[in-house]
Amino acid sequence: MAEAFADYEHQSALPAVVHDFVAGGSGAELTLRRNRAALDAITVSPRVLGGVESPDTSTTILGTPAALPIAVAPMAYQRLFHPEGELLLAAAAAKAGIPYAISTLSSVPLEKIAAVAPSWFQLYWLRDRTAVRALIDRATEAGCGALMVTVDVPVMGRRLRDVRNSFALPSEVIAANLVDKYTEAHSVLNGSSAVATHTATAFNPTFSWQDLAWIRSVTEIPLLVKGVLDPRDALAAVDAGADSVVVSNHGGRQFDGAPASIDALGSVIDAVGNDFPVLLDSGIRGGTDVLKALAIGADAVLVGRPLLWALAAGAVDEALALLGGELRDAMLLAGCADLAAVTDLVTGRN
Template sequence: MAETLNDYESLAAAVLPAETYDFVAGGSGSETTLRRNRTALDAVTLAPRVLAGVAAADTGWRVPAGVVGGASMPVVVAPMAYQRLLHPEGELLLARAAAEAGVPYAISTLSSYPLEKIAGIGGQCWFQLYWLRDRGVVESLVGRAEEAGCSAIVVTVDVPVMGRRLRDVRNSFALPDDVVAANLVDPVTEAHVGVPGLSAVAAHTASAFEPAVSWQDLEWLRTRTGLPLILKGILDPRDATRAVQLGATGIVVSNHGGRQLDGAMSSVDALAGVVDAVDNDCLVLLDSGIRSGTDVLRALALGASAVLVGRPLLWALAVDACGEALELLRGELADAMMLAGCADLAAAGWLTTGRA
């Protein structure tokens, strides 16, 4: 049994093919931003409150506007592609664990099971949208998400092209035949054709994704769905302000886990500026680098409403321990809140923070 979320990585590495491990673990370029996410989070210090009279910590997350119908903690399972690479049940297993843990699960456009089957698990589901070259497919995906009962659309806005992920290039990484982009019209794609010195997944992204997506496209999407829109991949406060003007319900401050622009600032370093820019006009969530309950508390103290957790849950998926990992995270958060004198999440937002 793992003692921390980080333990799942070594457990997964022992059972996964090396190229699959690299696909999940790797970042873009020299992986500077990948490392920076952890360095920056570790530098955030908290001043605990004492004599607070707290007998128990309530980790429950209650959000208006229908995005979250109550969650056991301020955590969302991040949208992550091709989860059958890690386990034959892939998205179905992780979505089931999220439902049992009482947290939302974000379904990826590139999920390896159809979104309807994942949403049918029965928990709270969001649908993550990559903007495709075929706008008709975009509209169809959004309609399918609505019909399947998803409660929000998460538009990833930081992938005009895929970052150059050198581990995948060196491995000539390609998807195995039984792992497909199940939501797309032609699920067997360039992503399955290995070419020496190239990433087949990057080749598929280049052919399928629209690089010139703009704010006008988001305005068009706003007219096509009544679901809340959450924009994932914002670091600049000016973009956050524009998102609010567009009518976004939420913003995910994210550098895509260090997998897009290498040299981008850490997500946690960008958080305060975005929180100030939106001035409580929308939810702000933090993604990239979260590895513990203390990290969740750090994010809340800096003004985030919640966090997205990605890689640690993929590592747990590889060893059939998704539920265990989510319960471990909830326990860590409760412990951190007790030690900081926080009875509930609102109290966490009043903690004083510093930098080591």
């Protein structure tokens, strides 16, 4: 039994190269470490004598009812961590009452995942626009409640752990949503990441605001733009028709030198206004982190890596129950009866 939500990494007996694939960031991993340091530096002044016994953690995120202000972040190739992969984690999300974001690079077809849990679909901009439109249509037909477009991957960041490990996918783990499975991801080349080679082949680095506006024009479901750190980009996303932005540095896996996501959150909220939904991604490792993000102004958070560790340990139900318990404990200790009370907490920095 894990003692804390963040503990599952120590229970996941993964091959070293797969562990590095999840744990690593880009470059010198400065931004990866910055995410954690920034969250640790935030303080919250608790309220007292609020007469709270059972905090209400329920909310609605982009029209999707949620028992917690949390969604499962889109993460690729989950069959690397468990034979059932995405299906097991999606089922756990459904049990926990939170949305599950399906990755373009999921190792199980999106339709099978959407049948298991209330889902959003995360979209990468591919070189083939026809393939992009097909994915949007498939996600809509499968009943996905929102489209999350990731905008911070014109190319994959240089992830040195993968390069040094000559990391490649095993043959049974494929990009199940793509018509062309891009076999480059399985070709081991010394001193090279096969996954990076794959994305360079599949992704279109010229993705632009005009392309985002086109995506908006071909779907009516809520549109989230993930990967925003600069307030000017948040405003441009609003102008392009986005319904929400996700403040994210891709978990420190893209531009090494970016600010911690939590440090960028306040300025983005100030730019778009308190009535525009803003989510936070990157670095969340427990219920107190969730409370800190909400206190600064996020409407909800995405949780990623710890759930992959839990998936590898076969403990995703337990992990999400533990995360919910940590959030409720944090709310009790901070004197908050509901999520609205969390937004009134005073935050600071050490």
